[in-house]
Amino acid sequence: xxxxxxxxxxxxxxxxDLDGAAVPTIAAEDVSVVIxxxxxxxxxxxxxxxxxxxxxxxANGSGKSTLVRAxxxxxxATSGTVRxxxxxxxxxxxxxxxxxVPQRLPAASGVPATALEVVTSGLLHGRRLRPPRGARARALxxxxxxxxxDHAHRRVQEMSGGQQQRVLIARALVSDxxxxxxxxxxxxxxxxxQATFVDTxxxxxxxxxxxxxxxxxxxxxxxxxxxAVVLRHxxxxxxxxxxxxxxxxxxxxxxxEHAHPDPEPPPTGPTxxxxxx
Amino acid sequence: MSPVVEMLTSPLMQRALVAAVLVGACxxxxxxxxxxxxxxLMGDGIGHVALTGVALGWLVGSWAGVVPNDALAVPGAVxxxxxxSLVMELVxxxxxxxxDLALALMFYGGIAGGVLxxxxxxxTNANLISYLFGSIATVxxxxxxxxxxxxxxxxxxxxxxxxxxxxxxxDEEFARASGLPVRVLSMLVAVIAALTVTIAMRVVGLLxxxxxMIVPVAVSQLYARSFARTMLGASVVGVSVSLVGLxxxxxxxxxxxxxxxxxxxxxxGAAAALRPVLRHPAPVHDPHPEVxxxxxxxxEPELARD
Numbered sequence: 001x002x003x004x005x006x007x008x009x010x011x012x013x014x015x016x017d018l019d020g021a022a023v024p025t026i027a028a029e030d031v032s033v034v035i036x037x038x039x040x041x042x043x044x045x046x047x048x049x050x051x052x053x054x055x056x057x058x059a060n061g062s063g064k065s066t067l068v069r070a071x072x073x074x075x076x077a078t079s080g081t082v083r084x085x086x087x088x089x090x091x092x093x094x095x096x097x098x099x100x101v102p103q104r105l106p107a108a109s110g111v112p113a114t115a116l117e118v119v120t121s122g123l124l125h126g127r128r129l130r131p132p133r134g135a136r137a138r139a140l141x142x143x144x145x146x147x148x149x150d151h152a153h154r155r156v157q158e159m160s161g162g163q164q165q166r167v168l169i170a171r172a173l174v175s176d177x178x179x180x181x182x183x184x185x186x187x188x189x190x191x192x193x194q195a196t197f198v199d200t201x202x203x204x205x206x207x208x209x210x211x212x213x214x215x216x217x218x219x220x221x222x223x224x225x226x227x228a229v230v231l232r233h234x235x236x237x238x239x240x241x242x243x244x245x246x247x248x249x250x251x252x253x254x255x256x257e258h259a260h261p262d263p264e265p266p267p268t269g270p271t272x273x274x275x276x277x
Numbered sequence: 278m279s280p281v282v283e284m285l286t287s288p289l290m291q292r293a294l295v296a297a298v299l300v301g302a303c304x305x306x307x308x309x310x311x312x313x314x315x316x317x318l319m320g321d322g323i324g325h326v327a328l329t330g331v332a333l334g335w336l337v338g339s340w341a342g343v344v345p346n347d348a349l350a351v352p353g354a355v356x357x358x359x360x361x362s363l364v365m366e367l368v369x370x371x372x373x374x375x376x377d378l379a380l381a382l383m384f385y386g387g388i389a390g391g392v393l394x395x396x397x398x399x400x401t402n403a404n405l406i407s408y409l410f411g412s413i414a415t416v417x418x419x420x421x422x423x424x425x426x427x428x429x430x431x432x433x434x435x436x437x438x439x440x441x442x443x444x445x446x447x448d449e450e451f452a453r454a455s456g457l458p459v460r461v462l463s464m465l466v467a468v469i470a471a472l473t474v475t476i477a478m479r480v481v482g483l484l485x486x487x488x489x490m491i492v493p494v495a496v497s498q499l500y501a502r503s504f505a506r507t508m509l510g511a512s513v514v515g516v517s518v519s520l521v522g523l524x525x526x527x528x529x530x531x532x533x534x535x536x537x538x539x540x541x542x543x544x545x546g547a548a549a550a551l552r553p554v555l556r557h558p559a560p561v562h563d564p565h566p567e568v569x570x571x572x573x574x575x576x577e578p579e580l581a582r583d
Contacts, residue, residue, distance in 0.1 A: 028346050069450075072453070072454040073453060073454065074450050074453040074458070076453050080368075091456065091458075092513060093456055095455050095456030095457075097454070098454065098456070099450060100454035100455070102448070102450055102451060102454075105448070106447070106448050106449075109313045109314070109315050110312060110498060110508055111312050111494070111498055111504060112351060112498055112501055112502055112503060112504065112507055113311040113443070113447060113502040113503065113504040114504070116503075116504055117443065117503055117504050117505070118447065120440070121440065121443060121444040121447060121448075121451075122451075124440060124441055124444050124452075124454070124455060124457060125455040125456050125457065126455070126456040126457070127458075129438055129440070129441035129457070129462075130437075130438070130440055130441070131440050153343070153502060154502070154504075171451070214343075267302070
């Protein structure tokens with residue numbers, strides 16, 4: 001957390017000074033996503049300025065993950081436009097400047113892959129279909145930055161849920177992105193991995209990187225967040241300073257209401273809640 | 278002349294050996310991507326569709342009066358296999374739920390279409406047997422050249438684009454978020470799978486093609502830690518069983534395709550049985566995940582948490 005001492009807003013300020021009216025990192029206008037006739041996102045517009053840390057908040061099923069997937073082109077938007085670094089989604093986007101950390105590794109297929117191989121795949125983007133020179137050294141450095149250097153040659157399938165997630169952070173960081181997108185980095189995670197997430201975001205924030213982070217609760221990220229967008233039923237209901245948590249949300253007896261079941265938790269990283277009356 | 282020299286100087290055996298080595302090397306490389314994409318049965322589906330292609334080639338050949346009448350069987354198989362594999366890839370991309378069913382329709386449609394068309398073309402089901410179960414003894418010089426050319430394409434794509442194909446097969450969502458041409462790369466995997474099926478058709482037969490793509494991968498992933506080593510190991514296993522199987526059938530009159538596949542399965546059995554002995558045990562570490570609980574014990578500082 002020592003990176004925070006440098007001052008949380010220097011990055012954003014520097015970028016703005018350099019080129020006055022900077023091109024927004026993300027400019028999404030009027031994005032709607034309809035899946036199977038159901039409107040998942042309705043007319044969402046979001047802008048992320050260079051160096052800004054944006055939290056995407058909302059209950060489960062409010063459309064946060066769908067929005068992020070639409071912003072990155074993982075899922076096609078039904079209508080509306082998305083521009084990344086000024087370029088419309090497609091081959092002209094400078095994809096090497098985008099880093100994405102999904103919620104978890106896809107289910108194992110049985111073919112082993114080492115942490116090093118997974119992280120190296122983060123160096124491919126757009127039309128770069130083969131790893132660049134020095135890929136191995138860069139991948140090892142990225143693993144080092146999430147304290148997994150000793151595990152570079154282990155099978156990711158044999159790692160704990162938290163270690164797998166740190167591999168995914170390293171895969172996003174290896175290309176030294178100017179935009180990092182994190183999907184629910186605090187759900188069902190061990191303490192060292194949570195610290196890695198917060199530390200990573202703090203470090204990138206200082207370096208002027210834009211960050212979009214999906215959060216269920218603001219929690220440990222609170223001091224880093226510049227702006228929050230809150231989604232409800234697929235619509236933006238708030239866009240501005242991070243809102244306060246509901247009063248009943250912090251108590252020991254508050255009940256999490258889930259509209260539909262959570263995705264399966266990682267095999268080895270369940271959240272343990274011992275309620276002490 | 279010693280029997281071994283005699284075997285190696287027989288032109289028929291030389292052609293068979295070249296085909297066996299190339300197929301044994303290529304099939305597991307493509308198979309590694311298929312297993313990683315959870316499409317281990319795709320090779321089977323393509324094989325069944327290729328049978329319709331064989332019969333279609335035969336039919337076109339008989340209409341056009343080509344001699345011999347099966348001259349267009351292999352090109353027919355190539356076309357049908359490529360088209361079939363692309364259809365399967367599109368079905369997979371569109372919706373995962375119907376993928377199973379689509380594959381099943383292709384299996385049965387492919388076989389039934391082949392049997393029907395071969396009759397229309399004036400052939401008999403017996404003509405299909407050599408395609409279904411392989412006929413490495415009848416490999417001609419032009420077959421060998423076709424095999425060499427297709428193997429070069431398969432190896433070029435499979436090894437040259439290994440990293441990109443790994444990225445797409447490992448985590449498709451991340452690959453899309455990296456701007457990789459996911460659809461083109463997925464289709465490349467489908468096409469090299471189709472080409473592999475058609476070159477392996479002569480060696481092990483359409484019904485057993487998939488075994489040579491998948492079983493060596495199953496052996497290799499028991500021991501390998503990385504994707505690259507899984508692929509290399511699988512290829513070594515594939516070449517070994519193909520060569521040994523072929524040599525065995527030179528001395529004994531048993532079907533080469535089936536022998537190769539049975540050998541591969543025996544190797545898998547042995548590899549699985551010996552795994553606890555041969556593989557270095559994983560270092561023992563605390564299996565409990567480090568997860569926050571809500572309990573504060575007397576002698577520990579309060580941890581920062583959400």
